[in-house]
Amino acid sequence: EDKVVQSPLSLVVHEGDTVTLNCSYEVTNFRSLLWYKQEKKAPTFLFMLTSSGIEKKSGRLSSILDKKELSSILNITATQTGDSAIYLCAVRGAQKLVFGQGTRLTINP
Amino acid sequence: NAGVTQTPKFRILKIGQSMTLQCTQDMNHNYMYWYRQDPGMGLKLIYYSVGAGITDKGEVPNGYNVSRSTTEDFPLRLELAAPSQTSVYFCASSGQKYQETQYFGPGTRLLVL
Numbered sequence: 001e002d003k004v005v006q007s008p009l010s011l012v013v014h015e016g017d018t019v020t021l022n023c024s025y026e027v028t029n030f031r032s033l034l035w036y037k038q039e040k041k042a043p044t045f046l047f048m049l050t051s052s053g054i055e056k057k058s059g060r061l062s063s064i065l066d067k068k069e070l071s072s073i074l075n076i077t078a079t080q081t082g083d084s085a086i087y088l089c090a091v092r093g094a095q096k097l098v099f100g101q102g103t104r105l106t107i108n109p
Numbered sequence: 110n111a112g113v114t115q116t117p118k119f120r121i122l123k124i125g126q127s128m129t130l131q132c133t134q135d136m137n138h139n140y141m142y143w144y145r146q147d148p149g150m151g152l153k154l155i156y157y158s159v160g161a162g163i164t165d166k167g168e169v170p171n172g173y174n175v176s177r178s179t180t181e182d183f184p185l186r187l188e189l190a191a192p193s194q195t196s197v198y199f200c201a202s203s204g205q206k207y208q209e210t211q212y213f214g215p216g217t218r219l220l221v222l
Contacts, residue, residue, distance in 0.1 A: 006151075034210070042199055042213035043152075088151055096167065097142070097211060101151040 002027045004091050006100035014108050017079050021103045023089030024071040033065055033072050036088040038102070043088055046074075079107045111135050113214035115200050121220045122190040130185040130217050132200030140203040141183040142211065143167075143175065145196040152199065158183055190221045 004025045013019055032050045036043035047056040049065035049072060056063050063074045076083055084107045089100040116131045139160045144152040154167030158177040172194060174186040187194060197218050201211040
């Protein structure tokens with residue numbers, strides 16, 4: 001059975017800290033790994049990582065895919081209170097996108 | 110563009126009642142999905158469709174039914190509502206088979222009492 005596991009499940013840091021969120025997966029016929037940010041509404045897309053694009057960066061956020069270790073990390077530097085959200089990792093197999101349980105990130109001022 | 114729209118936004122059901130959650134996309138996407146998200150949890154796939162007339166079960170299909178008579182619409186039916194179906198329901202769509210990004214609707218919050 002396909003599985004995506006995220007850690008930690010919850011993280012509380014101070015504004016300005018750097019955080020690293022983890023995602024590991026066991027998915028048949030891996031196609032890609034996606035990161036989403038979810039506030040009090042629908043998830044919004046952050047990054048997609050594939051075999052041909054294993055590292056992505058956008059502003060203070062960056063992500064790396066390790067296909068050998070079947071995992072990915074999402075880094076956020078100089079965190080701001082607006083980064084508080086649930087971060088979801090999802091992995092696409094043959095047809096379906098399998099989501100992890102999410103990491104709830106809280107940034108305190 | 111409207112993208113993916115869902116109705117209703119919020120609904121309270123009594124145990125045993127039935128209802129249909131509506132989902133429509135205007136991006137001519139072939140792939141459509143229904144997820145549920147319980148409090149503090151990730152998304153679980155209920156059903157998905159790869160095109161009009163074709164549907165398949167996801168991780169948690171029990172208690173739900175779907176149909177896909179057109180490319181645009183993918184309604185989710187609850188026949189006999191149970192408290193365990195209290196959740197937030199998201200509909201999503203994506204384009205070609207290997208177009209990975211899914212576009213999500215705003216969600217329907219369902220409370221079964």
